[in-house]
Amino acid sequence: MNVERIEPVEARAARHAALGDPTRLRIVDLLTLGDLSPSEIYVALGLPSNLVTHHLNVLESVGMVARSRSEADKRRSYVHLTETALAGLTPGRTERASRVVFVCTANSARSQLAAALWATRSSIPAASGGTHPAERVAPGAVAAAERHALKLAADAPRKLDDVINDEDFVITVCDNAHEELGVTGNLHWSIPDPVRVGSEEAFDAAYDELERRITELAPRLAAH
Template sequence: MTDRAAVLAALADPHRLAMVDALAEGDLAPGELGARSGLASSLLAHHVRVLEKAGVVVRRRSDADGRRSYLSLEWSPLVSVAVAERDPRAGARPARVVFSCTGNSARSQMAAALLAAERIVPVASGGTDPAARIHPLALDELDRRGIVPAALAPARLDDVRRDGDLVVSVCDLAYEQCGGDLHWSVADPALEGTTRAFAAAFDDLVPRVRRLAATLASSSTEKIS
């Protein structure tokens, strides 16, 4: 009850609720969140601390640049209900969604398979330095969840990406190297190489993909110019 009251109190402020809406679309560095909110750095820091203390937001150090950090939502049921529905491409449904990471062997493959299962838009994935094969533990995790892989092997992002794609980076290094329309700072399960790590990465992706699927399903089918 105390935790729920803390979350509700944190979400009651209009500035913090707007920050949560922004983070629902994708993870942001504090400076990026500040630019979106228009808040002074001291006020932004105060609101972030309140959200962190309530367990609404977590801060994760970049896997690529250790000096950089990203703010992410903790997707509790209360937070999931509180966030507003938003279309990441201003109302126009993209031609495709492309997930990117470094090796295209784990996180981007699981995210692509999750969204492809929704059958809303075509889905692909690619890596900045693709591995030779999809990680066996990623395939095991998809099989355990009853989801079919969206690809047979890793691909190079430059060969996959096209105009009109919505590119979602699920890897700090790929995002900081190549950018993307959205960024999800998901820890690389291959570094630990355990079933537990792959399950945790999958669980991290589920609410994000679910929200993206909902916004895509409700967005306009008008072609993006």
């Protein structure tokens, strides 16, 4: 796995630690809306000034807040979030890939939907394959794609060995395929098989979960 560090992990950890205190988290929440003087923070939180000062000092020490002198009353200051205050609090881009391959057992539903969804979220090419491919794409998957205005590939289910190469970023989307392949693959998403249930709700649930995970992953995967 290739790892691209956006900033030192230690700096991210320090900000997370600072926000581990509920009062400091509330202060940051307030400052996302606008700048406040320390006295305004005292009033908003109902806390003594010395305690608020302590929390502001902690936030300032990790680079999350800064203070500026009032242009009106020079004795007064305002606290604001820095431009990088919230940077790194969610995972950044960490992987590179030349192609993403989604894998399930039959390559008839989850992996097909995943590859099609990926194409709507990323310019990195995607493909799909199955460890034991079915004869056709599941009608329930076709119907789910139509309900969500998603264009499925015209390809019939394919055997994984005929699709994959050593450079691929592999994501298994079913437990059977993942456990059959063992440690092969980069990521695993444990998504229930909608074909077993067969209902419209099951296919929509699989679609929604795939969409959520792909939307989260796509910005973190850079072209190789």
